[in-house]
Amino acid sequence: MNIKNNPDRRAARVIxxxxxxxxxxxxxxxxxxxxGFVGSVVVPKNINDGPLVAWPTAVLIDGVLIILFGVQHSLMARKGFKRWxxxxxxxxxxxxxxxxxxSLVLGVMFWLWQPIPDTFWEVETVWAKALLAGLFWLGWSIVLLATFLISHFELFGLKQAIDRWRNTPQQAPIFRTPLLYKLVRHPLYLGFLIAFWATPHMTVGHLVFALxxxxxxxxxxxxxxxDLVVLFGERYRRYQSExxxxxxxxxxPRR
Structure with a gap:
């Protein structure tokens, strides 16, 4: 392991x-x-829990929470923000x-989410309920698999810290399309969409969240x-077309 003897640099890497x-x-x-929040399982507060307020107020609050998440998630992913x-x-x-x-923004969403428990749809047939429950878990399985097909620990920041601790140079991004990425460009998002919509009991509050x-x-x-087009150029444009x-x-299209 190539870690220099400078105590300050070693301490910075450990921190x-x-x-x-x-x-x-x-x-x-x-x-x-x-x-658990979306699937209404185990957690102390799920998407249909909490004190009730007038539905226009609930929709407004929930919409602001979703926008807050979207702005934070997209803004911090932009190159300009990263440079800053x-x-x-x-x-x-x-x-x-x-x-x-x-994670903190999602935590705020869990905390402040306003339920709207009115039923939008409800499936009571046993086989249909089992099918939708299976799709819910399939969606989350696709999300997990998609992260590991690229680089799970790099996607969530741990690999970068390990490389710094080992004093390993950062490698340039490599364009790859393993397994699910040969079928869709964003299997991670596909998994989320399935998980958000697959429920035997869709309340109005859940519908607001899913939409x-x-x-x-x-x-x-x-x-x-x-950003990917800028990074990978014509190769990614060809991937988009295929x-x-x-x-x-x-x-x-045939190659």
Missing amino acids: GLAYSTCCYLAFLFTCLYLI LAAFIPAPAERSTYVLLS GMSVYLFIGARFEER VGMVVPRLNR
Whole structure:
């Protein structure tokens, strides 16, 4: 392991690794809570829990919470913001900070979310309920798999801190399309969409959440794709022409 003998630099790397580890653990807890929040399982407050207020007020509050998440999530992912943030924190900690703040914003959403328990749809047939429950868990499984198909620990900031601790140079991004990425460009978003919509009991509050987050996912995907075109150029443009964004294409162009 190539760690220089300078105690200050070694201490900075250890602190950076500890910070990124804490950010990653915060993300894990928040992600697990999100599953319970949307699926109304285990967690102390889910999407249909809480004191009731007039539905226009609830829609307004919930809409602001979704917008807050979308603005934070997209703004911090832009290159200009990353350059600004680099003046205050080391570059290897940038992704961890992004993950931490995203987790905090989601925590605020869980805390302040206003339920609207009126039923939009409800499925009572046993097989249909089982099918929708299965789709819910399939969606989250796709989300998890999609993160590992690229680089799970790099996506959530831990790899950068480990590389800094080991004094390993950061590698340039490599364009790859493993497994699910051959079917859709954003399997992560596809998994979220399935998980947000697959429920046997869709309340109005859940519908507001699913609609709002779906709109954000498509907007966020457009911003992300713009950055990917800048990063990978013609290769990514060709990928866009061949593979659907979140829905597989039935008639893919021949190479």
